[in-house]
Amino acid sequence: MPPAYIPLLLFSLLVLAFPVVTLIVLKYIRPGSGGGPTKFQPYEYGILPETSASRPYSTRFYIIAMLFVIFNVETVFLFPWAVLFRSWLAAHLAGFALIPMFVFLGILLVGYVWLYKKGAFDLASLR
Amino acid sequence: MLDSVIFYFFAGIAIVSAVLMITRRNAIHSAIFLITTLLATAGIFLQLRAEFLFISQIILFVGGIMVLFIFVIILVRLDVPLPQVRWRTQKWIALLVTLAVGMEAGVVLWFARKIPGQGLIFPNPAPADKLHPNTEELARSLFGSYLLPFEIASVLLLVAMVGAVVMAKKRIDA
Amino acid sequence: MPIGHYLFLSLALFLIGAIGVITRRNVLIVLMSIELILNAVNINLVAFSRYFGDVAGQVFALFIIAAAAAEAAVGLGIIIAFLRNRETVLADEMDLLKW
């Protein structure tokens, strides 16, 4: 473990402990509750629900999430490139710095344009 | 000392939640335990000083792929427990075969750990400063020796994007 | 700490993933187990990268994560397409090559 991360690890454990401990402690000091079974029904404007909530939802949400995953991979590849960019420029390797990323983004641009034409980003009219 | 404590902490979480993941009947619970495993693995990456990989594991695997999984589980109504009935005999045979393969690999690892010169004995990690500015080192390698795989990765992403959209939009009237 | 610890952890995760792939009927859990297997492979790569002092292993782990993303995207797309046509997500009911 790089030493600078150890305070961060302790911090995240502390942060995790904060809600967990509070939830558990409050459970014991909170005043008790009453009420019948209707109180524990889902809140749907006071009407008792007739069906379970797991009905089919639109697959357009799948398309959004899928595109997000792909574009996220791109972002993660861009970060190391951005970090090294200035040192390449300092060594006067601007072409070497720019061209690989242009090729990478160019290939993905092809996909973007195809999806645009296909209407995949038009998330309102997708079936 | 501290390093091994951290390793065993994360390794324990990873294995326990992996076992829980394959035994849950509800797919969302499985997804949550897979998330825990992935986060513990990210911790192990950090312990191995692969800092950039730690954050990409969180951004891509946990924040990207697992969100996609949960989306699909909710969208296709898989969030109810499914019966696990048929395949009884096949299940036991499969378990047996897997365990045999695992034992084999484990035995190889176990006996190779003491043989010098066999490529498996690394009692101590390389000095930490060899990987030190981790993001910069990784970038130098990625845009140096591995430039071609990097460009091919973009083709892979392009194909995945197109393929997934075609798959999800396809409708066959049966 | 010798590298064997990491290799055993990786082996254990790989086997758990393999058992999940073979024994579960729910296709989504099968896919998740495959992700677990890829993850186990990554542990191996990163551990060797640390012990060799060579960053190449981490680069390949990054590629594997990218491949896992592509695999998840296409795999889940197939599942959605399948569900539309066959109304099932159980692996043993997917018994037609073409539908």
Add this chain to the structure above:
Amino acid sequence: MSPMLHSILAFVQAWWVELLCALLIVLVVPLIAVYIALVERKFMADVQARPDSTRVGPHSLLQQIPDALKLLFKEDLIPANADQFIFWFAPVLSMTAALTSMGAVAFGPWFQVARDINLGLLFAVGVSALRPLGIILGGWASNNHYPIIGALRSTAQLISYETTAGFALVSGFLLAGTLNVRAIVEIQRTDQAWFVFLAPVGFFIYLIASIVETNREPFDLPETKSELVAGSIAEYGGFRWLLYFLAEYANRIVVASVGTTLFLGGWLRPFPNVRWLIWLDAAPTLLLAAVGAYCVFRAGKQPAREQSLFMWAVALACFVVAAIFALAAPFGHLPFELMHNGLYGAFWLLLKVSAYIYIFTWLRFTLPRFRFDQLMRLGWHILIPLALINVVDVGIALALSSEFGLNRWLSMVITTVATLGAAMLLLHWNDKYADAASAGLLADSSVVEGTHAG
């Protein structure tokens, strides 16, 4: 002394600033979040030309304390059909992700939990990526139509704009050439420009993306109280709701701090290299002294004796803190230097972060809400390609000035104009596209509802 205790002591000695900072974040950030909410209420009352609550404490400054206590002791209700485990787990995940990402944020040059880590700002960005999980799991666990629809929408919105924010941040990292927080701020000092001036389009895209990511109006689709009750958290009450609330406000602080650090010069004062503006370094002291003087001036005019005593006390506190600030300045010794740099840096950073959050609030009460398809089109059709073009253009600008010796500002202006031209082109195409699609859109009733059977 046992070796165990010894090593623990050595650890504390080496890292006490970080540990103290960690403790302070856990203790103070919930308080700050609660008071941001109060400021928002006051601001809302002002915009809507009505009085806000005035009863609890002076200007109802203590109002949030009984509110928080009420939430703490409220009945803890878990719906009958809910998934108990996930219903418990999701708000904890949200809260943990939001506060952990604060570990990488530097509140001034000294106050940071993760000092000089290699990942730097990327840690905050990465851990924030866990946020959609907390929301979608919470919505699903409620097992109710409204939270599930709200959670799906909310997550779709968050993940769409996370990519956009990522690309916008890349343009900042290109200028900085590092991820380390301290180095980023130092480069903005030595380059003699905040990055907002070098990459204005990048900052603008990040600003929009950060508003969307924190679910503020005009992009508050996940909540839309008139359509979806309260979105993904409709079934949550009491302390669990409070956890979501704190997570949301902590996120606001995180995105504002990341934007401030990368684009607005972090803890630098305005014009850090201009000699004759050095008196700005004394601004915190002067400001506190002025507040104290104002309190003394008002103390005599209070109707009740307690009120005037209270004013005297506030004035005294202001003067004491101002004296500490002023006395810390001239000494070069370590504790004083730490206090000086740390406090002054923290002052400017917090001022900028507050301004950032104030812009959020301002927009909230002045703009009408977007529709879901409008939001998605803005993200996927315009902002993502624009952010990519911006990254490429910033790269080209840097290359122009280093390879061909072009003036840095000239090359930045040229590429920014090019980016804006691309933006105009994208908008034009999108308008044509939207016109063509609108006929089909109106016929489709499922557009606004947000769900459609697959």
